[in-house]
Amino acid sequence: MIASTSSPPTEQEVADYIVSGTGATSDFYSVVTKAILDRGGENVHLILKFAEGLYCNGTKNGVNLPSHTTIVTTPRVTFTIKDNAGAQACIFTASDASNIEIIGGARFDGNALGQGSGTPPTAEMICNGIHFTNVKASKIDAYFENWSGRNVKLSGDCTVDITQRQWIGTNYDLNLYLNPYNPPKFITTPAILLSECNALSGWKATNGTLTVDTEHVWSGTSALKLVQTGAAENYARADFTPGSPLDLSNRFLRFRIYVDDSQFDGNGFRIIVRFHSARSGDGFLQWTARVQNLTMSQWQTVNIGKVQLSVHKISGWPEDYWTDINKISIGISRLVTGGAMMWFDRIELVEELKTNGIVTFRFDDNLTSQYLYAAPELAEYGWSGVAATNICNLRASPNRLSVDELKALQDEYGWDIVSHTYCHEMGTKVSIGQWVDALENEQQWLMANGFESGARFFRAPFHKTYYPEYSAKANELYLYKEEPPLPNVMEGIPYLPNTLNIRFDLRPLPYDIDSFEQDVAIGDDRHVPLEDFRWACRYAHLYGYHFTMFFHDVTPGLVKSYAQIAHEEGLECMTLSQLFAFLVSPDDQTEP
Known part of the structure; x- marks a missing residue:
């Protein structure tokens, strides 16, 4: 006490x-x-x-x-x-x-x-x-x-805790657990320089050409130039082998990239970074970004930490693998047939920043605008989203996603494709058995179609679980799921609705700001004012909270407006699998 x-x-x-x-x-x-x-x-x-x-x-x-x-x-x-x-x-x-x-x-x-x-x-x-x-x-x-519509009403110069944090007055529905703790602080230490990228020493090209550009006027110094030729999807890759294995257990990779606008024709590029461990054999961890909206003719910094990485070719990546990294690969491909080229320089390792707040952007119900607009707008910040999908309405109408588009969200943009039950339009009209079967069918479909990572997670339709048997089945199938909108306490650890029902101790984010909803569907004027979202980001950053911002249909530029605020306020964006990897020890990361 x-x-x-x-x-x-x-x-x-x-x-x-x-x-x-x-x-x-x-x-x-x-x-x-x-x-x-x-x-x-x-x-x-x-x-x-x-x-x-x-x-x-x-x-x-x-x-x-x-x-x-x-x-x-x-x-x-x-x-x-x-x-x-x-x-x-x-x-x-x-x-x-x-x-x-x-x-x-x-x-x-x-x-x-x-x-x-x-x-x-x-x-x-x-x-x-x-x-x-x-x-x-x-x-x-x-x-x-306040179930009648006003959850928190604050006015004037309001303070809540020992930090004298000032709140923005709002009438929007905010369900908050106000239990701040001492969040981790940002760590700033000198970076470890891996390569100045002014010579080929330590580098080897794969599926492309790698040269030293000594007259690269944009960077003011020499840089490595990587060129991809031939068919689309054919990555050019440059492999860097350090003099001795690297310990990346608490560090992230930082380097600068440059793409010439003369190479950009609207079809975009993919950039990949792979990490190989001496203990992983042929396995590797990969970060992929589709950079269709990358700013051209301007040097940009890329930061990659282990929470951003997805598992490829291996089912698990033990923590001790990170202490033995023996190769780092950087690659590029153009999204159409033809060449792509990228310059990069000054690759270094920086001690990993402890997060002071996390936001998850979630998108429900398979709407094509999520692929057309949301994915590239989040990718501008190196971020990925979560698609909560209903199998029954895939490509059921022109504004619904196809399976190929779901695959692109996962493989090109790094999204999680998670269960939102087989067809949530069923509501309460069907039997308990049909609900339970639909829940299991969705997970089986996800796993059979290459969405194994997202198949671990469940987003309850309408925030409800309907029946105890349904909730019990969700607990059986998924590593964690969302709870109905009721406060709860488990073993003295308070958590909020729409936070995750964790089978493990939440750390270091023991509390959650409830979800915001942004819906711009025709005829529906629900929205989260940007100033309210900024307030939530500041609160999450101050106390190390996690919260979810979720969308249905989106318009061009909408998601970017929220992502920009989250970026400005110093938040980190994580998918559910990234959040899971961040919060849970590898021993607890059981596959479904």
Whole structure:
């Protein structure tokens, strides 16, 4: 348990207070107020135990908390605001909100009309039943919701925790677990230079020509020039063999590339980077980027870490393989018959940056705009997405993806192709057995058609699992899946709806910002304002959170507008397989 007191209470000083009853409790305020008075009104540490299913209605004034108060609630208790309680009705108030903690994963449902309205003074926080002023060094670990449409209402100069993080006021639906922790910091250390790329020493060309360009005016120095000729898909590749094996267990590769605009005709290029280990035989890990929208005639830096890599030709890549890298390959191909050429220089290893926030871009229901627009726009940042697919509607209409396009998303853009059940239009109209069969059929189809990596993951249709048998089957088939939109606690570790039901300890991202939805389908004006998305990115970056932004149909430039913000705010983008590899030790990465 956590205490914010200047001198934490001893075991004898910690007291349990039972809030009893069923339904709306009648003794909550009297119990808490008496408990505070019993403790002398200072350095109060309360453990509030609530009966299952009990909920507490807020009133106009709420329970006033003195500074240095810690309240630990039992999970799943719900605090609500009475509809007739008036504006700014509260569960807890504090006029001197310094060193106050409310922890334990309770739910606050602020459904009173006008709750949180008005312009509060500086350093005031009003959010669904908590009204603190003069906030300093306080923390809230709770789940804020409002099923009527406004989950969190913040206004003024609002602060939540010890960092004095300021929030942007928003009316958009945000379900948040506010439980910040000390995130990993960015690590900056000198890079290890592998090659200046001004000589062929250590390099060998495969399926193309490799020369030293001593008059490459763009870089201001010499660079290696790689040329691919012949049929499309025929990669030119340059292999670099270091003098001794490299330890890449906590480093990423950084190099610069240049593509001449005279070689660009709208069909684009693919760039690959492969890592070979002395222990992997013919196996390798590969990073692939389709760079149709690569900026031409301009040097660009490419950073590749192990979380970006997909497994090729081998079923697993043990961690110790990374300590024994004996070859790195860089390749290019043009997407049509004809030559492609690329210059690259200064290849170095940089200590891997610990992420301070991760976003996943997910795309549901097999819409062709995801292939036409979303994939190349994410690729501009070296990022990939997740396609949650329904097999029944593949190429069912001109605006639905084909199997070949799904393959291109995976093989050319590095996307995960994951299960979204066989045909989620079934809704609840079919039997439990049909639902379970459809779930299993989808995974079998994915595995039989070359989507083994994505076949490990499941995105529940409509955020629902419908039947216990269906949920149980999903748990059996998939390494992790999404939960229905209900808060949950497993063994004291709180997590959110739409986060992943992990069979392992979440690390180092133990909490999740709930999914945002962006849908620009005709007749549907749902959208996430860019300023709200930027706020979420800043929050995720500050605390090391992961969250999902998901789309259906998209228009040109839409995904790029969100990706640009995530990039500007320092987030890393991961697919589910990348996130899985980042969070889980290799021993736990069991195939389905």
